[in-house]
Amino acid sequence: MKSVTNPIGLLIALLIHANATAQNRFVPNYDESAIPAYELPSALITNEGAAVTTGAMWEESRRPEVLEFFESEVYGRSPAGCEIQHQIVSETRDAINGKAIRREVDVTMFTGSRGTTMRLLIYTPRSSSNVPVFIGLNFQGNHTIDTANDISITKNWIRNRGEIKNNQATESTRGTAAGARWPIETIIDRGYGLVTIYYGDIDPDFEDGFQNGIHPQFDQQMASVPQGERWGSIAAWAYGLSRAVDYLEQDDAIDATRVAVIGHSRLGKTSLWAGATDPRFKLVISNNSGCGGAALSRRAVGETVERINTSFPHWFCDNHLKYNKNENACPVDQHMLLGLIAPRAVYVASATGDRWADPRGEFLSCVHADPIYRLLGTSGMGGSTPPVEFPTAESPVNSGRVGYHLRTGKHDVTDYDWAQYLDFADRHVK
Numbered sequence: 001m002k003s004v005t006n007p008i009g010l011l012i013a014l015l016i017h018a019n020a021t022a023q024n025r026f027v028p029n030y031d032e033s034a035i036p037a038y039e040l041p042s043a044l045i046t047n048e049g050a051a052v053t054t055g056a057m058w059e060e061s062r063r064p065e066v067l068e069f070f071e072s073e074v075y076g077r078s079p080a081g082c083e084i085q086h087q088i089v090s091e092t093r094d095a096i097n098g099k100a101i102r103r104e105v106d107v108t109m110f111t112g113s114r115g116t117t118m119r120l121l122i123y124t125p126r127s128s129s130n131v132p133v134f135i136g137l138n139f140q141g142n143h144t145i146d147t148a149n150d151i152s153i154t155k156n157w158i159r160n161r162g163e164i165k166n167n168q169a170t171e172s173t174r175g176t177a178a179g180a181r182w183p184i185e186t187i188i189d190r191g192y193g194l195v196t197i198y199y200g201d202i203d204p205d206f207e208d209g210f211q212n213g214i215h216p217q218f219d220q221q222m223a224s225v226p227q228g229e230r231w232g233s234i235a236a237w238a239y240g241l242s243r244a245v246d247y248l249e250q251d252d253a254i255d256a257t258r259v260a261v262i263g264h265s266r267l268g269k270t271s272l273w274a275g276a277t278d279p280r281f282k283l284v285i286s287n288n289s290g291c292g293g294a295a296l297s298r299r300a301v302g303e304t305v306e307r308i309n310t311s312f313p314h315w316f317c318d319n320h321l322k323y324n325k326n327e328n329a330c331p332v333d334q335h336m337l338l339g340l341i342a343p344r345a346v347y348v349a350s351a352t353g354d355r356w357a358d359p360r361g362e363f364l365s366c367v368h369a370d371p372i373y374r375l376l377g378t379s380g381m382g383g384s385t386p387p388v389e390f391p392t393a394e395s396p397v398n399s400g401r402v403g404y405h406l407r408t409g410k411h412d413v414t415d416y417d418w419a420q421y422l423d424f425a426d427r428h429v430k
């Protein structure tokens with residue numbers, strides 16, 4: 001606003017400003033009857049119009065086309081894997097009431113002489129080796145997932161929130177995500193390990209033209225990739241998860257052929273993209289991932305493509321902007337993202353109070369991914385045909401290779417969610 005000295009002028013200027021703000025204000029749609037008309041792109045028809053009728057046709061012809069679309073139009077193209085080096089930073093042999101070995105391992109991802117280091121916090125049961133693991137990125141630093149007082153605190157940029165003021169993690173946030181978000185003891189008791197990484201170690205979550213985090217070290221490789229197709233932050237976080245698995249393959253305590261990747265919200269979007277691009281994730285869990293994750297974009301319920309591209313311009317590739325208020329033009333929708341994971345197991349979870357993430361749209365993605373799973377010889381969502389009814393809360397649909405539940409409550413990860421994931425993992429990973 002320009003400066004106005006007389007009071008009436010000031011009032012008029014304020015009114016104009018308020019009106020403009022109101023016009024720009026995003027009003028989410030939650031009304032099923034107001035959803036725009038849409039037709040989902042067919043997962044099982046090739047770009048040339050041929051019906052995909054066998055698993056081999058999916059693998060050899062259609063899957064590469066779908067992957068290509070997600071790379072060029074949604075998340076952006078990531079570089080090929082890079083050299084990693086690791087260093088053990090700490091080891092505690094009596095963590096989690098003496099049940100677990102806890103380690104911090106720095107994994108540096110190198111291109112030439114440049115590197116980005118992420119710190120893995122790893123828990124494995126003391127009584128066994130070669131265990132299956134859950135791996136998931138965390139939002140506020142490794143020290144937040146456990147109340148132990150000797151887990152290192154990241155020095156990397158952290159989002160300001162609550163006690164965090166200067167984008168620096170503090171001692172006061174130790175253990176703040178311990179408990180339901182990260183039920184370490186339960187995971188250990190069930191015979192799994194847990195690996196977590198602060199996602200900002202890979203790429204700090206704010207728009208800066210990709211000057212920090214892992215992106216700049218790949219500038220040379222990216223020079224030949226059209227600007228619109230270059231990798232965004234979700235792709236970078238997924239890339240970090242894959243490099244973490246490169247390390248897990250060298251870790252004797254862990255069986256890297258049995259890795260489940262889990263993520264909540266933006267990190268659920270990330271776990272889905274990690275699972276789509278790296279077959280070493282045997283189970284992929286999306287907790288309340290919503291728009292750009294498991295929810296169908298074409299429904300435009302809650303958060304929309306335009307809205308997410310405006311709030312978080314760095315998450316996707318620049319081509320994704322083409323689909324602002326124009327979802328029908330996109331050659332893919334998110335059921336095809338789940339299809340890229342097939343025939344490996346996938347679990348999508350929603351919450352009744354998380355309408356922003358469009359629970360029904362997340363369920364429908366599973367339903368529309370089901371035919372791909374069945375084509376590949378699995379039971380899809382289970383039963384002889386995919387479910388037609390949106391399930392009520394606390395009635396998981398989990399007998400097939402594609403699991404889904406709706407839970408009562410808000411956007412979060414709860415004990416209920418983990419109970420379902422652990423049971424599902426017992427069937428598909430263990």
Ligand code: GTR
Pocket residue numbers: 264265266267289290291303308311
């Ligand atoms: C919200 C965003 C969602 C989701 C969430 C989160 O602001 O609109 O897409 O990613 O953040 O990650 O917590």
